Amino acid sequence: MSVDAPLGRYAPELVEGGFAIEVADAPLLHGGLNLADLAHVLVLRESGIVPEDAARRLLCVLRAAHATPVAEFGYDPAYGETYNCRERRFTAELGDDAGWLHAGRTRREAVRVALRIRLRRDAVDLIEAAASFTEAAATLAAAHAETYMADQTYLQQAQPSTFGHYLLQFVYAVQRDVERLFGDLGWVNRSPGGVGCVNGSSLPYDRARIAELLGFDDVIEHTRDAMWQADGLLTLVATAAGLVTTLAKLAEDLEIWSSREFDYVELADGHTRGSVMMPQKRNPYALSMVRGEAGVLIGRLTGLYAVAKSPSARSDNLIFAYGEVPRSVQLATKATRLMAGVVQGLRVNAAAMYRALETGYSQATDLAEFVMRECGVDYRTAYDVVGATVRRAAADGVAGLGITGAMLDAAAVEVRGAALGLTGRDLHAVLDPASIVRTRATRGGAAPEVVRGMARECLAASRDATAAARARRAAFVAAEERLLDEASVPCDRERA
Numbered sequence: 124m125s126v127d128a129p130l131g132r133y134a135p136e137l138v139e140g141g142f143a144i145e146v147a148d149a150p151l152l153h154g155g156l157n158l159a160d161l162a163h164v165l166v167l168r169e170s171g172i173v174p175e176d177a178a179r180r181l182l183c184v185l186r187a188a189h190a191t192p193v194a195e196f197g198y199d200p201a202y203g204e205t206y207n208c209r210e211r212r213f214t215a216e217l218g219d220d221a222g223w224l225h226a227g228r229t230r231r232e233a234v235r236v237a238l239r240i241r242l243r244r245d246a247v248d249l250i251e252a253a254a255s256f257t258e259a260a261a262t263l264a265a266a267h268a269e270t271y272m273a274d275q276t277y278l279q280q281a282q283p284s285t286f287g288h289y290l291l292q293f294v295y296a297v298q299r300d301v302e303r304l305f306g307d308l309g310w311v312n313r314s315p316g317g318v319g320c321v322n323g324s325s326l327p328y329d330r331a332r333i334a335e336l337l338g339f340d341d342v343i344e345h346t347r348d349a350m351w352q353a354d355g356l357l358t359l360v361a362t363a364a365g366l367v368t369t370l371a372k373l374a375e376d377l378e379i380w381s382s383r384e385f386d387y388v389e390l391a392d393g394h395t396r397g398s399v400m401m402p403q404k405r406n407p408y409a410l411s412m413v414r415g416e417a418g419v420l421i422g423r424l425t426g427l428y429a430v431a432k433s434p435s436a437r438s439d440n441l442i443f444a445y446g447e448v449p450r451s452v453q454l455a456t457k458a459t460r461l462m463a464g465v466v467q468g469l470r471v472n473a474a475a476m477y478r479a480l481e482t483g484y485s486q487a488t489d490l491a492e493f494v495m496r497e498c499g500v501d502y503r504t505a506y507d508v509v510g511a512t513v514r515r516a517a518a519d520g521v522a523g524l525g526i527t528g529a530m531l532d533a534a535a536v537e538v539r540g541a542a543l544g545l546t547g548r549d550l551h552a553v554l555d556p557a558s559i560v561r562t563r564a565t566r567g568g569a570a571p572e573v574v575r576g577m578a579r580e581c582l583a584a585s586r587d588a589t590a591a592a593r594a595r596r597a598a599f600v601a602a603e604e605r606l607l608d609e610a611s612v613p614c615d616r617e618r619a
Contacts, residue, residue, distance in 0.1 A: 133203070142200035142207075148446035149198040149205045155237030156209065157189035158603060160224060161610045162316070162336040163233070167226055170327045177220040183614035184216050186607070206230040227319055227326040231350065231438065235315045238445055240337065243599055245452040246308045246359065250592040252456045253301045253366060256463035257294045258585035263466055264290040265578035268571040271556050272387070272476035273485040278379070280483040283556035286387075286471055287578065288569035293373045294581045300366040301588050307362055308595065310355035314339035318346035321436065336609070338602025353431045353440050356448050360427055363455035364420035370462040371417035374410040377465070381407050386475045391468030394461075409465050416458040423451045477556075484513045484523040486554045489562075493553045494531065498543045508535045508543070524554050 133142070161182065168178035188196065188209075198208045207230075213221035264287040274284035314334035317324065323346045330342045343349035380387035396408035427447055431440045487509050494505035511534035516526055528545030535543045552558050564570040567577070 133201070138200050142204045145204040145442060145445070146198050146200040146208065149196075149208070150193045151241055151446060151449045152205060152234060152237040153193040153196065153198075154189070155240035156205070156233055157185060158240055158337060158606060159233045159236035159316070160209075161185045161189070162236075162333050162606055163224065163228060165336060165606075165609060166317070166329055166333045167223065169332065170329060172226055172326055172328070173223045177223055179612045179614075180217055180220050181213075181223060182610045182612050184213055184221075186610055186614075188212070189607070206233060227317065227324045227328050229320055229350075231441070232315060232318060234445060235350065235441070236337065238448070239311050239313070239315070239339070240603075241449050242311045242356075242359065242452065243308060244596070245449050245456070246304055246311055247592045247596045247599070249363060249366075249452055249456045249459065250301055250304045250308070251589055252459040252463065253297050253304065254585045254588040254592065256370070256459055256466065257297050257301070257581060258589070259463050259466040260290050260294045260297075261578045261581035261585060263469065263471075264288070264294065265575055265582070267471055267473070268574040268578070269557075270471060270473040270476060271480055271560060273480045273483050273556075274569075280479075280485045282488055283480060283485050283559045284563075284569045285560060285571065285574060286473075286476060287571075287574045290466075291574065291577055291581065293369060294578075294585075296369045297366060298581065298584055298588075300362055300369065303362045304359075304366075305588075305591070307355065307359040309340065311359065312338075312340045314342045315349035316342070318343075318349045321347045321350055336602075336606050338599050338606075347436070351436050351441070353444065356441075356444050357424070357427055357431060360420070360424045360448055360451045363452050364417070364424045367413065367417045367420050367455050367458045370458060371414045374413040374462065374465075377469070378407050378410045378414075381410075385479075386472055387479075388472065389470040390465060391470070394465050394468060409461055413458050413462050413465075416454055420451055420455060420458075423447055480556045481524060482522050484517070486523045486526075486556065486559060487513055489559050490526070490531075490550075490553055493550075494543065494545075498545070500539075500543070504539060507538045511538055526550065526554060 164173065164178055164181045164185065167173040168175065173181070196208075197212050198205060200208075202208050202211050210221065210224070213224065267287040267290070268285060270286040272284060272286050272289070273280040274282055274289060314330065314337060316333040316337070316339075317328045317330035319325075319328075334340075334342045343352070377388055377390070379385060381390060390405075390407050390409065392405070394407070394409035395405040427444060430443050433440045490512075491502065491505040491509040494500065494508060495502050498505070500508075508531060512526060512530050513523070515534065516523070516530065521530075528548035528550060531545045532542035535541065535545075560569050560571070562570070564573055567573070
């Protein structure tokens, strides 16, 4: 029984519904496949498995392939999937010498290696984009450590806070994703090379050497696991989806706050899109894209989980990952860069934020705690007294800043049958939003000096992450350049 159908004998529906789908991912894997093949030939030559002349001819052809743009290489689903297309080209150039590429290696191994080479670059790009966002957001938070606003839950005023404190929540969340991405990168940058089929190889193949040549940190220990593991791919996409989902939360808030009804923030013109019919409208297009991209990534993650649930050692749980995982990480990178740009260009309307704070009742919790402490009543009673006071104030058109001790005493008579003795008491320090925020000096609180301190720490962490990501990228580039240097041999132009 032949391994593959004779050329030109594949059913057209198989070409369209199978091979064409895999070949569409060739642009993502082409460079990694070339590097994987070069390293494989070098290890075969060093191990004495492949004759020197054949190794030299293979290296020449593979280096030429590496220099060939993917669009010119000749990937054509009529001849099979990506690996088949490569084999066809190499056989046309080398004849039987191309067959040495199969020694000790399945087609899936070459693609598994290529996928990891691709993903390590993509993961570093996403880390750097995330660090760019946290740097921009931490910088903006520090600048607005005293921009007072009513923090909200369920879109209802909750307590006085600052825009800087609000924004740092997203910085810390994304920094956790950066930590996860470095962990994901550690999983990605391990070599599945040299595993044979599933149980190892009888050939004297040095697995550590191919890992070294390709710039991997180490080998994946168990040979069957090395060939079929998909959990790290799911984790990487989950981290990317989680990161963009966090950014989408910020995008949703900013979209609401950029409306005329709030007027808290304004996006830079370069991040908006005008209505073609309504001349007064500038739509927050960038925010819509980030929100939609989060939804797309959640869908892709769900799809990957659906195909990964197959029994072990089945191709379907990885074939679709070859394109979906890199594209998911790339989409997350684009969304993250976009949100970093939005934050960098964001204009904050501090006056509008403070006006909303002045006219609301976000002081109510602090007022209830004051009543509890000063009047010796339990918190539930204080809560009920303040609640009744706020309801009466709202009905009479009195803002929170205008609440008096006499109003509290009147409510206390209604609630508990006796006044609290607060008539004539100066409540300014209790009701003033800025004074309230300054009391939040506990670790992680909204007091301006605490916010500035957290912003400084976040800014330093962002810059450290950027430096670490760039160092990883430089190491990958250096390893690939060394590999190409080691694969340099005199080439017979007639044969290669």
